[in-house]
Amino acid sequence: MSLFRSITATSLAKDVRLEWRSKDAINSMLFFALLVVVVFSFSFDPNAEESRQIAGGLVWVAVLFAAVVALNQTWTRELRNHVLDAYRVSPAPANSLFLSKALGNFIFVCVLEALMTPLFILFYNLRALGPGWQLIPIAVLGTWAIVVNGTFFAALSVRTRAREIMLPLLLFPISIPALLGMVEGTTAILSGQYSARFWIALLIAYDVVFTIASLFLFETVLHAE
Amino acid sequence: MKRFFPIFGAITSALLAFALYEALIAAPTEQTMGNVQRIFYYHVPSAWTAFLLFSLNFMASVQYLVRRNRSSDRLANWIVIALGVITCIVAFVVKLPDGIEPSSVASTGIAAVGIYFLIRKYFAGDKLDAFAVSTAEVGVVFCTVVLVTGPLWARPVWGIWWTWDIRLTTTFVLWLIYVSYLLLRRFSNGSQTAVIASALAIFGALDVPLVYFSIWFFPTQHPQPVIGDGGSIDPRMLRVLLLNWVAFLCFALLLCWARYRLEVLRREVDETLALESLLDPRSSR
Numbered sequence: 035m036s037l038f039r040s041i042t043a044t045s046l047a048k049d050v051r052l053e054w055r056s057k058d059a060i061n062s063m064l065f066f067a068l069l070v071v072v073v074f075s076f077s078f079d080p081n082a083e084e085s086r087q088i089a090g091g092l093v094w095v096a097v098l099f100a101a102v103v104a105l106n107q108t109w110t111r112e113l114r115n116h117v118l119d120a121y122r123v124s125p126a127p128a129n130s131l132f133l134s135k136a137l138g139n140f141i142f143v144c145v146l147e148a149l150m151t152p153l154f155i156l157f158y159n160l161r162a163l164g165p166g167w168q169l170i171p172i173a174v175l176g177t178w179a180i181v182v183n184g185t186f187f188a189a190l191s192v193r194t195r196a197r198e199i200m201l202p203l204l205l206f207p208i209s210i211p212a213l214l215g216m217v218e219g220t221t222a223i224l225s226g227q228y229s230a231r232f233w234i235a236l237l238i239a240y241d242v243v244f245t246i247a248s249l250f251l252f253e254t255v256l257h258a259e
Numbered sequence: 260m261k262r263f264f265p266i267f268g269a270i271t272s273a274l275l276a277f278a279l280y281e282a283l284i285a286a287p288t289e290q291t292m293g294n295v296q297r298i299f300y301y302h303v304p305s306a307w308t309a310f311l312l313f314s315l316n317f318m319a320s321v322q323y324l325v326r327r328n329r330s331s332d333r334l335a336n337w338i339v340i341a342l343g344v345i346t347c348i349v350a351f352v353v354k355l356p357d358g359i360e361p362s363s364v365a366s367t368g369i370a371a372v373g374i375y376f377l378i379r380k381y382f383a384g385d386k387l388d389a390f391a392v393s394t395a396e397v398g399v400v401f402c403t404v405v406l407v408t409g410p411l412w413a414r415p416v417w418g419i420w421w422t423w424d425i426r427l428t429t430t431f432v433l434w435l436i437y438v439s440y441l442l443l444r445r446f447s448n449g450s451q452t453a454v455i456a457s458a459l460a461i462f463g464a465l466d467v468p469l470v471y472f473s474i475w476f477f478p479t480q481h482p483q484p485v486i487g488d489g490g491s492i493d494p495r496m497l498r499v500l501l502l503n504w505v506a507f508l509c510f511a512l513l514l515c516w517a518r519y520r521l522e523v524l525r526r527e528v529d530e531t532l533a534l535e536s537l538l539d540p541r542s543s544r
Contacts, residue, residue, distance in 0.1 A: 183462075190455045194446040203442055207435035208462055211469040236473055243465055251458045254324055258454035 041126050045134035052111075053142060059104040063146050066103055068153065070096040075157050085158040090220030093154050094213060097147060098180060102202050104142050105184035108135050109192040118192075121256070128253035136185040136248075143177050163226030172223070172230065175237035176216035179244065183209055186248040189255055212240045264516065271509040278499075278506040286499040298412045304504040305404040306430070308511045312398030313433065313464075318375050319382070319391040320460035323453060326383070336379075343372035385526060388453040391460070392444065393518035395437055397511055402434045425474045432470045436463035 053059055074092050078084075112118040121131055154160065162169065184205050191200035206213075219233030282300035289296035325335040346368030350361040382390045409427065410420040421427065440463065444456050492500075 186462075187459075190443065190459065193451050193455055194443065195448060196446050200443065200446055203439050204459065207432060207439050208466050210432050210435075211466065211473040214473050236469070239472075240469055243469065244462070247462060247465055251324070251461065254327070255455055255458050258451045 038127055038130050042130040042134045042137075045131060046137050049134065049138035050141065053138070059107050059142055060145060063100040063103050063142070064149060067096045067100040067146060067150050070099060071150070071153060071157055085160060086163070086224045087221060089154065089158050089160055090217045090224060092158075093150070094176065094216045094220065096150070097143065097177075098206075098209075098213065100146060101139070101143050101177075101180050101184060102205065104139055104146075105181070105188045105205075106198050106201055108139060108185055108188045110197060113192065128256045129249050131256070132185065132189075132248065132252040136182050139181045139185055140178060143181055144174075147173055147177065160224065162224050164223040164230070166223065168223050168230050168234070169220065171234055172216055172219045172237065175234065175241055176212060176219075179212035179216075179237060179240050180205075180209060182241070182245050182248055183212075186244075186252065186255075189252065193258070212237060215240065267509070267516075268513055271506070271513050274502075274506040274509055278503045281499045281502055287493060287495055289496075292416055295412060295415050298408050300500055300503045301507075302405060302408040302412065303500060304507040305401045305408065307504060308507050309398050309401035309405055309430075309433075311508075312394045312401065312511060312515070313437065314371070315374070315378070316391050316394040316398060316437075317460055317464040318371075318378055319387050319394065320457035320464075322375075322379060322382075323387050323391065323457045324461070326379075326387075336376075339372055339375050343368045346371075385453075386523065388456075389519055389522040389526065391453075391457065392522055393515045395440055395460075396518060397514045399434065399437050399441060400514070401507075401511060402430065402437065405430055406434060423474065425471065428474045429467065429471050433463075433467060436466060 071092070074096070078088065109118065112121065121128075184201070187204040187208070188201055191197050191204060194200045215233040215236040219230040219237070222228050222230040222233065278300075282297055286297065286300070288294060321335065325331045347365040350364035350368070355361060355364065378387070378390070409430075413422075414420050440456060440459050443459055444452055447455060
């Protein structure tokens, strides 16, 4: 178990260090999300009440699109110099690799959200009418939902011919319940009209189901030949 | 077995023709909706057939993954049997919602276990994968029929083409998942295809209940099931519906069979070509 943990930690530290030095993923994600925000705010010109109703959808669509940028890099980075093949033949448990990748992506997307939230509040003039602290569990659970599925599907799509296109095509249909949970939960809190508890429970269920499924299937997918 | 194919095709087309006559002419006209209601005889059987094909695809995908090693195969067999037994017990112990009979739940469970072991007996390895492809493709076709006939009916009856209702959304998401499954198969190459496609099929199957519950609280307009205890369907209509279902099921089976044979032949050709180019590099272009 300690071996598993140390391998996960080492691999995670490597990813974070790589990202810290290059800032490839975070810069492109940030700029992409910023563009989405600007384009959306040009195409709608909402007042405060309307923006409460639509902001939940906009913010999560922006994050989902931006997250795909980071997720696509997860495994393609390892294709260079055949690092992925080295992982495959190494005796390290496959799940530690998966967990480190998922945690790394989780950190990147969380950083993105932390930087994007003030921008959203600024552009859309937002103020939560419901219990605002509940936005934090929704953000954490929703981000994990996108990231855990995204990391798994990125490992699938890296095996295909049209890598970069394939990931959103696989990820978006499956993550519809999670996206719905995030959007509806956020709208519930921003508008203060109804409780977000059901949506948080849905996100927890989604996270549990797909984390377990990914951990079960990842080794098979990694060694698929 | 091959000789039986044209005979089965002839039986299916006769059944389809008879079912068409029954649905369009012989069945009584519905009181409030009029002739529009007749689309019901195509919509509902297609939906049942599509769901059946997708569950066959799920079973084949699970088997493809677990049968790669002996111990997980044995474990999966016991889990399937246990699930069947649990379904039977739960059906009679727990109070089910109105209109659902315990015996029908139990027999569905037993049938699912039976189908799992039938697939296990007759398909293995590459053939199992070919089976998964054919059921997924034919399932997408039937699911498309459901999604097209639904709005055609909804427009005159509800006044709208589409609404995000629990059944409509679940069917639509299922369709999306299986289209992405087919795309993944199209874009991946070689021996990995089967494994990664099976993994995606399992993810899709896990997703369906979540989609279903996520729309739970959305207002529903879809008609509730009219068959069974609480149902109010005219027995003549029920007869036509079941006849249509049998015809559609035969049709789906025929399509799957043809597609399966095509897939197996295609793989044989690929293999032979690869072998030939290995033996004599000059002959291959």
